[in-house]
Amino acid sequence: MKERKFDKSEELHEKAKQTTPGGVHSGARLFKPFSIFMERGEGSKIYDADGNEYIDYLMSYGPNILGHGNKEVNEAVKKQLEKGICFGSPSETSAKIAKKITQLIPCIETVKFSNSGGECVAHVVKIARAYTGKDKVIKFEGGYHGCTEAQVSTHPALSEAGPENSPTVLPNGAGLPKNYVDNYIVLPWNNPGVVEKTIKSHGNEIAAVLTEPILGNTGTIMPEEGYLETLREITQDNDVLLIFDEVITGFRVNLGGAQKLFGITPDLSTFAKAVAGGFPLSGYGGRKDIMEDAILKNGAWVSGTYNANPLSMAAASATLNILERGNGAIYEQMTSFGKKLVEGIEDSADKHGVSVVPQGPGPFFHLWFTDMNKVTNYREAVKHDAEKYHTAWKEFLREGVYYSQGEMENWFLSAAHTKEDIDTSLEAVDNVFGRI
Ligand SMILES: Cc1ncc(COP(=O)(O)O)c(C=O)c1O
Secondary structure (H helix, E strand, C coil), X not given: CCCCCCHHHHHHHHHHHCCCHHHCCCHHHCCCCCCCXXXXXXXXXXXXXXXXXXXXCCHHHCCCCCCECCHHHHHHHHHHHHHCCCCCCCCHHHHHHHHHHHHHCCCCCEEEEECCHHHHHHHHHHXXXXXXXXXXXXXXXXXXXXXXXXXXXXXXXXXXXXXXCCCCCCECCCCCCHHHHHHEEEECCXXXXXXXXXXXXXXXXXXXXXXXXXXXXXXXXXXXXXXXXXXXXXXXXXXXXXXXXXXCCECXXXXXXXXHHHCCCCCEEEECHHHHECECCEEEEECHHHHHHHHHXXXXXXXXXXXXXXXXXXXXXXXXXXXXXXXXXXXXXXXXXXXXXXXXXXXXXXXXXXXXXXXXXXXXXXXXXXXXXXXXXXXXXXXXXHHHHHHHHHHHHHHCEECCCCXXXXXXXXXXXXXXXXXXXXXXXXXXXXXX
């Protein structure tokens, strides 16, 4: 193992704290004792301020589906730079990409673009409220939907979280109005019976059920067999809309998102991170009658200066062209590499007596250090061995394998990861598990 120094990162973080609270611009980037400051990325690799090279499984928390610095995407963006970067007017390209999205994502008959994951969720929930005339939204413990909407009970302290089947609705931190929580009902994930009971008794107040189709913000938690099907049936039967927040899963698990993977079509859905290969772009859409009634008839105001900006449109057009090539070959490769990593991790864990459960669909996954056979919801997740997670994270960093220090984050694959990266990463896994 190469000795690595992190002095420059430490120094940069100290300096950044003087001008920015915590020294970082997004809460998830705050690592302890200091964050690793990055300088550049190329393909599957990322390089920090001290010159350390890592195989990158953070991939910017998901967007870099093609790895760092894809040449075709860069060329498309450069061409657009010459033509103009911000028009505040519609363009033919945005109409073309909108059409492509409607062809790719099963539920999306009509679509609008925004910039970040938080924005598209805020817009889509507004659409659901404007269409149904109801306010309340069911969201799930362990689910995260950004900093603008459904900011409740993502990772609540169990001492305050109330009963497992009717959790107390808790704000995600300070700064939200006291009555904010009144707009939400929080339920445990992967428990169809509780959702059914709640909708049957409160359906007339509930605009929508909002869920990630694969929980991606409490590590990775897959839906149990039949769970999403039941959500679909209960909502349909009770005039409640079903919204899939596919900010992570959209264009990551396949071209049609998790809704295509599982064959469950929600009424409305979001997408964001992977769609423009790392450029800021998100979107939301769904049934035409819902979108048009909410916006054009009932007057839901959805707007944004940078929406469908030409640079992100150019990046999305190039990214989607690449992702569409070879009939899903990129997804097959990411899934098979992800599965190879997961199997190798399991073998190495057996060899070294480490209790670890890797979980996920392949293109992203999480390593749970736990004695459980699998993790199915937030309350099980928080029982994991956090200390082991952090020890392993430090050791992986020393081995040149980079992912988030956050216990509830994931490993993200990209089209740029190679067989050699996977083999090198598995050697690192074996070294780390041997030491922890
Ligand atoms: C499912 C989900 N929704 C919404 C968001 C918010 O996205 P952003 O950070 O781009 O605002 C995230 C961010 O990780 C997410 O995972």
